[in-house]
Amino acid sequence: MSQWQILGRWLAAPPADWRDRLVARLGSRPRRLGPWCELGLFGALECLADAGETRLPEAALVSVASLHGPDRALRDALAQLREDGLPLPLGFLQSQPNQLLAHFCAATGWQGDARTLGTRAPLDALRIATQGAADELLLGWVDEDGKHGHVACSRWLRLRRQPADASAAPPCPGAPDLPAWLGLDAFRL
Amino acid sequence: MRGVFLQRSGLVCALGADLPAALACLEAGGVTPARLGTPPQAWPCFTIADASAAAPDWYARARRLIRAAVAQCGEVDRRAPLFLASCSLDVGAFEDATTGPGATHDCLVLADAVRAWLDWQGPVHWVSTACTSSHNALLAAADGIRAGAFTHALVLGVELHNRFSSAGFGALQLLDVRRPRPLAADRAGLVLGEAVAALWLGDASARWRLAGGANVVSGADPAGASAAAVAAMCRLALAQAGLTPADIGLIKLQAAGSPANDATELAGLRAVFATLPALTTLKAEIGHTLGASGAAELALLCACLESGVWPRPRAAAEPALDAAFASRPPEAPARRYLLANILGFGGGHSTLVVEDCA
Numbered sequence: 001m002s003q004w005q006i007l008g009r010w011l012a013a014p015p016a017d018w019r020d021r022l023v024a025r026l027g028s029r030p031r032r033l034g035p036w037c038e039l040g041l042f043g044a045l046e047c048l049a050d051a052g053e054t055r056l057p058e059a060a061l062v063s064v065a066s067l068h069g070p071d072r073a074l075r076d077a078l079a080q081l082r083e084d085g086l087p088l089p090l091g092f093l094q095s096q097p098n099q100l101l102a103h104f105c106a107a108t109g110w111q112g113d114a115r116t117l118g119t120r121a122p123l124d125a126l127r128i129a130t131q132g133a134a135d136e137l138l139l140g141w142v143d144e145d146g147k148h149g150h151v152a153c154s155r156w157l158r159l160r161r162q163p164a165d166a167s168a169a170p171p172c173p174g175a176p177d178l179p180a181w182l183g184l185d186a187f188r189l
Numbered sequence: 190m191r192g193v194f195l196q197r198s199g200l201v202c203a204l205g206a207d208l209p210a211a212l213a214c215l216e217a218g219g220v221t222p223a224r225l226g227t228p229p230q231a232w233p234c235f236t237i238a239d240a241s242a243a244a245p246d247w248y249a250r251a252r253r254l255i256r257a258a259v260a261q262c263g264e265v266d267r268r269a270p271l272f273l274a275s276c277s278l279d280v281g282a283f284e285d286a287t288t289g290p291g292a293t294h295d296c297l298v299l300a301d302a303v304r305a306w307l308d309w310q311g312p313v314h315w316v317s318t319a320c321t322s323s324h325n326a327l328l329a330a331a332d333g334i335r336a337g338a339f340t341h342a343l344v345l346g347v348e349l350h351n352r353f354s355s356a357g358f359g360a361l362q363l364l365d366v367r368r369p370r371p372l373a374a375d376r377a378g379l380v381l382g383e384a385v386a387a388l389w390l391g392d393a394s395a396r397w398r399l400a401g402g403a404n405v406v407s408g409a410d411p412a413g414a415s416a417a418a419v420a421a422m423c424r425l426a427l428a429q430a431g432l433t434p435a436d437i438g439l440i441k442l443q444a445a446g447s448p449a450n451d452a453t454e455l456a457g458l459r460a461v462f463a464t465l466p467a468l469t470t471l472k473a474e475i476g477h478t479l480g481a482s483g484a485a486e487l488a489l490l491c492a493c494l495e496s497g498v499w500p501r502p503r504a505a506a507e508p509a510l511d512a513a514f515a516s517r518p519p520e521a522p523a524r525r526y527l528l529a530n531i532l533g534f535g536g537g538h539s540t541l542v543v544e545d546c547a
Contacts, residue, residue, distance in 0.1 A: 067295045078289050081353055082284075087357050089362075093361070095357075098406075102407070102411040111409075116316075116318060117316055119314045131336040132329070132336075
C-alpha cells in the first residue's frame with residue numbers, strides 16, 4: 001500500500017465553454033482532434049494547471065480510462081467506410097483512443113509512459129497505475145457526451161507518491177465522481 | 190521484488206492453430222498472405238486459416254479462437270487478472286451494420302464476452318494503445334506481479350480481421366500490396382495479420398523472465414515513430430533490467446516494412462547500440478497483428494528460440510540501412526538477453542527485455 005498526494009484535480013463536469021478554455025490553454029484552436037480527444041485534453045490541461053504545472057515530470061505515467069472511448073469518431077468513420085469503402089484517414093485516426101496520448105504529449109511537450117485502459121470498475125485504473133514504479137501519475141476518466149445518453153466527463157487527478165514515513169492519509173474514496181475527492185489532499189491505496 | 194516469468198503461452202495465427210503448428214509451418218516456408226476485399230481496396234492479410242473464417246458470426250469465431258489460444262497455456266488460475274489487448278476489439282462484428290454499434294455498446298463488450306467464454310472469475314481490463322497494446326498489457330500485469338498485488342496474470346492479445354482496420358490503414362497509405370518486406374530497399378508498407386495470443390505470467394521461475402520493459406509515447410508524429418523515442422524506450426528498459434546495450438544478444442525489431450518507420454527504428458537503436466546485435470523480425474511471417482502483435486510475437490519468438498526454427502530473411506536489407514536479419518538464432522550465451530520492440534501509430538514506442546534463463 002502506498003500513500004498518494006493529490007497535487008491537482010479536475011473533477012467537475014465540463015463547463016459549457018470547455019472548448020474555448022481548451023483553445024485558451026493551447027493558444028490556438030486544436031486541429032485534427034476528435035471530440036473525445038478534445039474533451040480528454042481539456043480535462044488533462046485543467047488538472048495540470050490546478051497542480052501549477054504545464055508539463056509532467058519525465059518519469060510520470062499517464063493513464064486514461066474510458067468506457068466508450070472515441071465513440072462518435074468511430075461511428076463517423078464506420079459510416080464513411082460503409083458509404084465510400086474507405087474511412088477518411090483523419091477519421092480513422094480519431095477513432096483510436098491512443099490519439100489522446102499523442103496529442104497530450106504534443107500539447108505539453110512531454111514524452112513518456114502513457115496508456116488508455118477500459119474497465120467497468122473506475123478505480124481499477126487507479127489501482128493498476130499505482131502498482132507500477134511511477135511515483136508521478138496523471139490519471140483521467142474520459143467519456144464524451146454521446147448520442148446514446150452517455151454523460152460527458154473528463155475527470156483527472158495529478159498524483160505523487162509520498163514517502164513511506166508520511167503522515168497517514170485516509171483510504172482512497174470510491175469512484176472518481178464522488179465528492180469525497182474534492183476535499184482530499186492525500187489518500188492511501 | 191518478485192520476478193515475472195512467462196509460464197506458458199498460446200498462439201493462433203496465420204502460421205497455424207497452435208505454436209507447434211506455427212513452427213512447423215515456418216520451417217516449411219511459411220504462408221502467403223490472403224487477399225481480402227475487392228480492388229482497389231483489396232489488401233493482403235495474414236489471416237488465420239480456420240474453416241469458419243468467412244462465417245457471419247464474428248463473436249462465435251472469436252470465442253473459438255480465444256478459447257483455443259488460452260487452452261494452449263494449460264491450467265490457469267481463472268481468478269487472476271486478465272489484460273485484454275486489442276486495437277480493433279469487436280468492430281468486425283458491427284462494421285457492416287447500417288446503424289453501427291448498438292446503442293448500449295461500449296469498449297468492454299468484448300472483454301465481458303471473453304470473461305464469459307473463459308468462465309473467468311478475476312478482473313478483466315482492456316488495454317488500448319494501438320499496436321503497443323499487448324506490450325502495455327504485459328507491462329501493467331508485470332507491475333502487479335512485482336508489487337505483489339497478484340501472483341499471476343493472463344495477457345490476451347486479440348486482433349481479428351475487419352474491413353475497418355484494413356481500410357483505415359489503407360486510407361493512411363500505410364499498406365503494401367505484396368508480402369511485407371522489412372528493411373528491404375523496395376519496402377512499401379505493412380501487411381496486417383490476425384492473431385490471438387495468450388501469455389500466462391507468474392512469479393514462479395520459468396525459462397523466460399521479463400527483466401524489464403518500457404513504453405514511451407511521443408507527440409512528434411501521431412502516425413509514426415520517433416528515433417528519439419526509440420532510443421529513450423531502450424535506455425529505460427535496459428536501466429530497469431540493470432543491463433547495458435552490450436548485454437543484448439538479439440533484437441526482435443518492429444520492422445513492419447514501413448518505408449519511414451523501419452529506418453527510424455534503426456536510427457533510434459543506433460543511438461543506444463554502438464554495434465547492433467543480431468536482428469530478426471516476425472512481421473513478414475504473421476503480418477502486423479496490431480494490438481496483439483506484442484503478445485503474438487513474444488510467444489512465437491520464444492518458441493523459435495526454444496526449437497531452433499528461425500524465420501529466414503525474405504529480402505536483402507537496403508544497403509543504406511547497414512543492417513541485416515540473422516539467418517539463424519544467436520547461440521547461447523550471447524542470446525541470454527533479448528529486446529522485443531513494438532512501435533505503433535499514435536506515437537507509441539515499447540520494448541521488453543527478456544532473459545533466457547535456460
